[in-house]
Amino acid sequence: MAENLDQPFKESAMNNEEKRKINREQRTQVIAFAFMIGITILAFLAVGAEGVPGTFTTPFILLLAFVQLLLQLYYFMHLKDKDHGWPNSFMISGLVLAAPMIVALIMLLGVVKY
């Protein structure tokens, strides 16, 4: 009952199949994490290294940021998993609404500062 919820479980309640799944999940998490650190280093390099022109750096790190965002959402926040249809559709509808709004705003205000 409810008051037992605080006690730790004595043994794992998972069966072998579930354990295998968890292990696989752990592996993808670690790989994704290493990859993300890799992109971050790339971003630092692009900014820091001499000889890389600014016109290349800006779109390049924006692209990396986008990849970073997808990894974050889909791998770390589990959007890639089953039963995430609703969160996914909300995320996407947010994008579908926000993107034209931002484009319209930039065009209407005529202010492009970065």
Add this chain to the structure above:
Amino acid sequence: MVSEATNTRKKSVLWDWLTTVDHKKIAILYLIAGTLFFVKAGLMAVLFRIQLIAPEMEFISGQTFNELVTMHGTIMLFLAATPLIFAFANFAIPLQIGARDVAFPFVNALGFWLFLSGGILLSISWFFGGAPDAGWTSYVPLASREFGGLGIDFYVLGLQISGFGTLISGINFIVTIINMRAPGMTMMRLPLFCWTMLVTSMLIVFAFTPLAAGLALLMLDRIFDAQFFIPGEGGNVVLWQHIFWIFGHPEVYILVMPAFGIISEVVPAFSKKRLFGYTSMVFAVLIIGFLSFMVWLHHMFTVGVGPIANSVFAIATMTIAVPTGIKIFNWLFTMWGGKIKFTTAMHFGASFVPTFVLGGVTGVMLAMAPVDHLYHDTYFVVAHFHYIIVGGIVLGLLAGLFYWYPKMFGHKLNETLGIIFFWIFYIGFHLTFFVQHILGLIGMPRRVYTYLEGQGMDTMNFISSVGAFLMSVAIIILVINIIYSALKAERITEKDPWDARTLEWATSTPVAEYNFAQTPQVRSLDPVFYEKIHGNGEMKPAEPLDEIHMPNGSILPFIMGVGMFIAGFGFISFHMDLFISPYVIIAIGGITFFGAMAARSLQNDHGYHIDKETVESMEKELS
């Protein structure tokens, strides 16, 4: 069981209401608070209508007039219409989808207390040098520190806090509708009120965030000397208008969609027919929700953004008429050939349709960008949005009030008084706002506190004010009706006093704290009606009778509301001469708020159980 004690311990009534997390009680809290704000803002309207009853009146000053108009609009939209919608949503959604409560009962209570503390913060501005006076849209530079008084700080902080409450309640409704549906309640069997509330909540999530951002920028400008909206220092005033209307236009749909939902429940119930074109209704709601984000510029045609932008947004605006037309015809076809019972709720439901159409027609007129230069900032606009807001939203809410009242309070409202109320309100409404169309066309600007004699405006302004008095009389009759019915009306215990169709009518009256002793099995759209025809009239249970897990009440949401109030006041006090430093006030508020939040995180509250025997005996008592 130890936890049982929390259930049976007697609580005082006040403590019970301050700590409740039960969606039905929170609904009643919203209903009461929303009604009080509604009456308050209505009285303000009566005051400025007295000022406008005759030319060159000197009933109130121009400054007071501005404050009254600003507060009237702000309160009606944020503190009256929104909470009244949340009242019905809180009450009806869990019942209509066969759930025991909303997904996050604690957050639900927090939403209410944040809304209320923001509302009270806005209201006390009168005692600190005057209410906000830059219009409910608070356009800069009128609302900047240079030109706008302290009242606008109250506007910014008050709306920010109550906006947070609205935002978290919206998220709560989304999760509830998606995750808490009873077995068999597929998305395409969802009652239309739930569908409209789902879309409304999505609009809240996507529209209140820009509002929060805009208010934050305005706060930085006003309190911390930033310059986002100060042209002389590189800021941009039009940016505020964009942000405001990116929020503001969806906001009007946030208000009207639930009214659509209520009408789509009331009209079939009293026409004895299923809703015509259910699927097209659902898609119409979704399309309207999407389009409402792409039309904000129609409030800014006269800003001068250029012919291309104006045309694009004018056309986008007009396309909204298509899904709206679908809805209108579906309501008409639902009534067509139905066995209509003209209860008070149905009076409001049926009259909603033509008045809303009138508002829609003037809306399309206003959407014609070149002609809008003629209409803009005249009474024509005022007439337009009041046909939508009063002739649509308020009529819808009143239909909902009369429809759900027996479930909420265990007795009906008096029907005779109800119908008298309806007619006086309806006539008063048309008197007030119909002539304003013409006033606008002959050139009376809005937001001016008086006008000269002999310009053809005297009679129509007089009629308009008389209409406003009539509406007040009607509201007094409604209050009398509520008191009279509370004292005299017969208590009902029947589940389904209207012979209605959806799941909320399958619960006992009054509704038990756990709503459904056993989660019902839904077999069709309009499940209660389906069981009347194909079953024995009772919902089939989807689970065996067992003990029920309920959340404990908590005082923490209330404390968090108080904390936010104090912190908000602290931010405003930067420009007040108080004996105490604003930083101290903000710190007190912040510690209260985050302390309560920490207490909530550290506390191990698993709720309590109602055991099987108690459920059985409660069920016997209720039936």
